[in-house]
Amino acid sequence: MPKRMFLAILFLLGLTVACARRENSASVLANLSIMPGTVGTNDVRVQLSHVDNTPVVGAQVKVIGNMNHAGMEPSIASLTETAPGVYEGVIELTMPGEWFAIVEVTLESGETVELELPLPEVKRGE
Amino acid sequence: MNKAVAFDLLKTPLLGRFWRWRHARTVMQVPLFLVALVIVWDGLTGSPLAPRNLATILPWLHYRGFVVLALLVFGNAFCMACPFMLPRNLVRRFVQPTRHWPARLRNKWVAVTLFVLFLFIYERYDLWSTPWWTAWLVVAYFAAALLLDAVFDGAPFCKYVCPLGQFNFVSSLVSPFEVRVRSHTVCADCTTHDCLRGRGTQRGCELWLFQPRKVGNFDCTFCLDCVHACPHDNVGILARVPAAELWFGGARSGIGRIFRRADIAALVTIFVFGALLNAFGMVSPVYVLEAWLADVLNVQNETPVLALMFVVVLLLEPLFLLGAAAWLARRLGNLAEPTVRVALRYVYALVPFGVGMWAAHYAFHFLTGFWTFVPVVQSIALEFGLTWVGRPRWDLAALLPPVWLDPLEWGLIGLGAFGSLLVVAELARRDAPRRWLWVALPWMGLVLLLTLVAFWLMGQPMEMRGTLLG
Ligand code: SF4
Ligand code: SF4
Ligand SMILES: [Cu+2]
Numbered sequence: 001m002p003k004r005m006f007l008a009i010l011f012l013l014g015l016t017v018a019c020a021r022r023e024n025s026a027s028v029l030a031n032l033s034i035m036p037g038t039v040g041t042n043d044v045r046v047q048l049s050h051v052d053n054t055p056v057v058g059a060q061v062k063v064i065g066n067m068n069h070a071g072m073e074p075s076i077a078s079l080t081e082t083a084p085g086v087y088e089g090v091i092e093l094t095m096p097g098e099w100f101a102i103v104e105v106t107l108e109s110g111e112t113v114e115l116e117l118p119l120p121e122v123k124r125g126e
Numbered sequence: 127m128n129k130a131v132a133f134d135l136l137k138t139p140l141l142g143r144f145w146r147w148r149h150a151r152t153v154m155q156v157p158l159f160l161v162a163l164v165i166v167w168d169g170l171t172g173s174p175l176a177p178r179n180l181a182t183i184l185p186w187l188h189y190r191g192f193v194v195l196a197l198l199v200f201g202n203a204f205c206m207a208c209p210f211m212l213p214r215n216l217v218r219r220f221v222q223p224t225r226h227w228p229a230r231l232r233n234k235w236v237a238v239t240l241f242v243l244f245l246f247i248y249e250r251y252d253l254w255s256t257p258w259w260t261a262w263l264v265v266a267y268f269a270a271a272l273l274l275d276a277v278f279d280g281a282p283f284c285k286y287v288c289p290l291g292q293f294n295f296v297s298s299l300v301s302p303f304e305v306r307v308r309s310h311t312v313c314a315d316c317t318t319h320d321c322l323r324g325r326g327t328q329r330g331c332e333l334w335l336f337q338p339r340k341v342g343n344f345d346c347t348f349c350l351d352c353v354h355a356c357p358h359d360n361v362g363i364l365a366r367v368p369a370a371e372l373w374f375g376g377a378r379s380g381i382g383r384i385f386r387r388a389d390i391a392a393l394v395t396i397f398v399f400g401a402l403l404n405a406f407g408m409v410s411p412v413y414v415l416e417a418w419l420a421d422v423l424n425v426q427n428e429t430p431v432l433a434l435m436f437v438v439v440l441l442l443e444p445l446f447l448l449g450a451a452a453w454l455a456r457r458l459g460n461l462a463e464p465t466v467r468v469a470l471r472y473v474y475a476l477v478p479f480g481v482g483m484w485a486a487h488y489a490f491h492f493l494t495g496f497w498t499f500v501p502v503v504q505s506i507a508l509e510f511g512l513t514w515v516g517r518p519r520w521d522l523a524a525l526l527p528p529v530w531l532d533p534l535e536w537g538l539i540g541l542g543a544f545g546s547l548l549v550v551a552e553l554a555r556r557d558a559p560r561r562w563l564w565v566a567l568p569w570m571g572l573v574l575l576l577t578l579v580a581f582w583l584m585g586q587p588m589e590m591r592g593t594l595l596g
Contacts (some may be wrong), residue, residue, distance in 0.1 A: 021373050064520045068175060069255045069590045070182040071495020073523050096410065097590030098255075100175060112517060116175070121591070124410065 027082055028113045030103055032063075039075055044077055045069045046087045055085020057111040060106040065091055067117065068098035077086060135363040136353065137302060143365070148328070148354050152215075154207035162209045162264055165488045168506070169261025179257035180506075186254045186263070191492020194297065195486040198487040201301040202294045202365070205284065205347035210271040214283070222554060227282040234292065238396060240291040242440060245400050249407050249433055255590075277532055281332035284347055294495040296397045297481050298476075305353070306337070306344055312360045313338035315452035321361060330379075336357050337361055339379035342371030345388075346423060358525040369545050372474045373552040385471045392472050395444045398480035402579055403439045403485045408585035445472055447575075459558040459565030468565040472569050477551040479573055482542015484578050488533040494536075496525035509542065535584050543577040 029048040044063055048056035058081070065075040073094060079087035093099065099119040106112050136142045139264045144150050160182060169181025178181035189204075196203035234499075253259055274283045281388045284291045298304075307313050321337040324330035337352055353361045364414075384390050406412050419431045452469035456462065461468060501518035508515065526534075547570055554566035 015283065066175075066177045067590050068177070070176040070179075071187040071498050071523065072177070072493050072590065073494060073528070074177075074521055076521050095588050095590060104517070104520075114518070116173075116178075124589075 004032075025114060026115055028105055029109075030105075030115050030117060032101060032103065032117045032119075034091070034119060037057065038123045042091050042093055044064060044079065044089055044091045044101075045083075046079060046104050048085050048087065048105060056105070056107065057081070057084045058108040059087070059122055061087040062087070062104040063091060064102045064104065065093060065099050066102065067095070068100060093122050096122050132306075132321065132362075133365040134308065135365075136474070137362065137548040146353065151206065151349055152212070155209055155212040158207050158209040159212045162268070166264055168262045168502075169257040169264070172257060172506075174257060176255040176257060177498055177503070178502055180499060181257035181260045181264075182254065183495070183502060185260055186490050186493055187495040187498065190488040191496075192482070193294065193305055194488045194491070196293065196529065197297040197301050198485055199302065200306075201303040201343060202298045202346060202565055204350040205291055205294050206349065208347070210267055210288075211284075211349075213268060215274045217272060222277050222278045223275070223277055225278050225299045227278045227280065227286060231286055233387075234286070235394045237287055237289060237292045238389060240287065241292055241393070241396055242399070242436070244289045245396075245404060245440075246432065246436055248404075250429060260497050261365060280334060280480040282349070283344055285333045289294040293397065293484075295344050295346070296394055296477060297484070298346070299372055300478050300481050301343055302365060303363050304343050304366050304496070305348060305350070306340065306364045306366075308360050308362050312358050315362075316358065318357065320355045320357055323355075324351075325355045325357060330355050339377070341374060341378040343370075344378065344381055344384065369478050369549060372477055372549045373556065375471070375556075377552060384474065385467075388470065391470050391473050394477060394480075395448070396440055396578070398442050398473075398476045398483075399444050399479045401483035401487070402576070404582065405483065405580075405583045406439075406485060408588055408590065410589040411461055411586055413589055413591065418500070447572055451572045454568035455554075455565045458567060459554070459561045461557060461565065472553055475546050475553060475569060475571065476576070478545030478549060479539075479542040479576055479580075481537045482545070485542070486580075486584065489538060490531055490535055493525045493531060494528070497522035532544050532584075536581065539577060539580045539584070543580075546573045 002065055027050070029049050029051065031049075033045050035043045035045075036083065046061055046063065047048050048059060048061070051057060058061035061079040061081075063077045063079060065077075066072070073092060077089040079089035082088045099116045099122050103115040103117060104112065134142070144153075165181045165184055168179050172179045172181070176186075193204045198201045220517050243339055247253065251259055253263065270287065271283045274287060275281065316338075318325070319336065320328075320330060322330045322334070330565050333345050333347060335345060335352075337356070340346070351362075359385075375383060381390075382385070414433050415435070416428070419430075419434060420426065423434070424574075425431065449465065452465045452472060454466055455472065456468050457464065497519075500522050501520045502516040505516045508518070545589055550569040550573065551562070553560040553587060554569070558565050
């Protein structure tokens with residue numbers, strides 16, 4: 001029994017490294033810009049297009065800013081469409097450092113897409 | 127220490143019954159071992175972004191938070207359920223090491239070095255933001271525990287090597303419970319000493335703590351082997367006055383006199399000043415200081431800058447502060463002992479403050495980031511096609527409203543500082559019954575100074591960058 005348990009543990013350890021993870025390929029392309037990129041209130045602008053380069057219109061877009069360190073309070077912004085495929089809003093960045101954004105898109109069809117985008121390093125405010 | 131019949135956790139109906147069962151520790155270890163596997167798996171194969179990976183969330187938020195909170199209300203709960211000891215115990219069923227841990231290494235110096243190294247690597251490579259390195263750290267931990275304990279008998283890894291264990295041993299000095307004999311008269315009539323030697327297949331204390339002469343929590347992993355080994359059912363988990371063992375200068379089984387042990391004093395020093403340094407690593411001023419130091423040293427690389435900071439904060443500053451306080455106390459109180467001896471005793475008074483500082487810091491991360499594992503688990507489930515879990519809730523994070531955190535942190539630091547002041551007073555009363563206040567004064571000043579530093583740190587804006595320079 002112990003021998004078998006030992007083998008089982010070895011097997012589990014092996015599995016741990018062997019399991020490949022699925023990469024999801026996005027059906028929507030996003031371009032994100034943030035101004036001024038300092039601590040405090042920032043304007044965030046996301047441009048969405050389909051793979052065939054046509055703008056994504058009528059979607060619901062949410063941006064969640066998160067730090068590259070576990071457990072910090074995320075910042076959330078709901079964007080509104082200001083031009084076809086262009087979504088804008090404001091986001092509050094709470095501290096300087098490395099951030100990234102998760103963009104949650106709900107297409108008109110009801111399909112949801114999640115994108116992960118890097119943000120430029122957030123600087124201290126004035 | 128306290129003679130009255132103490133409250134005994136092993137006599138409680140549910141928990142006590144469970145812990146009295148021989149396989150209780152294994153049952154606690156298995157889930158943590160599985161979590162460790164998940165951490166390694168996600169860390170090596172999942173997202174490289176810290177908040178999207180369980181390898182960074184679970185160890186750096188949940189494990190650390192849980193460990194300090196459990197130490198505050200109970201005792202050394204992590205060692206009790208330590209997953210690293212599970213494969214090690216399994217291997218021990220086939221391999222019975224006969225070699226003894228080298229006599230020269232039977233002290234805390236290796237562990238102190240590893241503790242400093244760990245703090246350094248944590249800062250230098252920003253472990254908190256790298257799932258991949260965190261996963262490898264866990265693997266290395268398993269390997270080291272397995273290897274050392276397969277070669278040497280007893281539990282040398284826990285006692286002489288493991289930095290996490292040392293953290294727990296020091297913190298548990300202020301814990302409200304300890305594994306202790308219920309009646310010394312029963313021990314006096316005992317001839318077999320199974321709590322140390324073991325009985326049949328039941329191990330005795332692998333950390334070489336002999337129950338009748340064991341004092342306090344230092345070096346105790348709460349593994350409960352002694353509880354199961356004692357044929358007279360004379361060992362319990364008893365309530366006690368937290369921190370009272372810090373002014374006990376007598377001999378302790380398996381340790382000796384802590385007031386004569388420079389290695390343990392060094393460990394305690396690193397523990398206390400490391401608490402401040404670790405918190406300093408995540409506030410804005412650290413980046414200003416590092417940039418300035420890099421400029422002065424004329425280097426681009428972070429390693430020498432950080433190394434300098436470590437030398438100053440963990441070596442020069444404590445040497446100066448402890449030396450000055452000890453020297454003053456000796457002068458003011460007309461103590462006969464050399465200054466070093468005074469420092470070796472009073473440094474233990476700083477432990478409650480250190481615990482308070484670590485607790486405030488880790489409780490902060492634990493409470494602000496508690497729910498962040500939910501969206502990560504959701505997205506892993508989605509990867510495996512379990513769509514019913516729904517869209518990952520990336521907005522989840524804090525367990526408590528942020529306004530509660532400041533008072534909590536200040537409270538924990540204040541409580542620790544208060545504990546330290548009490549220990550200073552107790553030590554001083556034993557040193558100079560008439561002039562105790564004079565002896566205590568410099569040490570109380572030191573405690574207050576460190577507390578002010580801690581409050582200042584907590585008030586600084588946080589900043590989170592991978593590289594401190596640039
Ligand atoms: S000392 Fe380290 S290895 Fe030993 S039980 Fe504690 S955490 Fe585990
Ligand atoms: S005294 Fe030894 S055997 Fe008993 S719980 Fe502590 S470490 Fe384990
Ligand atoms: Cu921190």
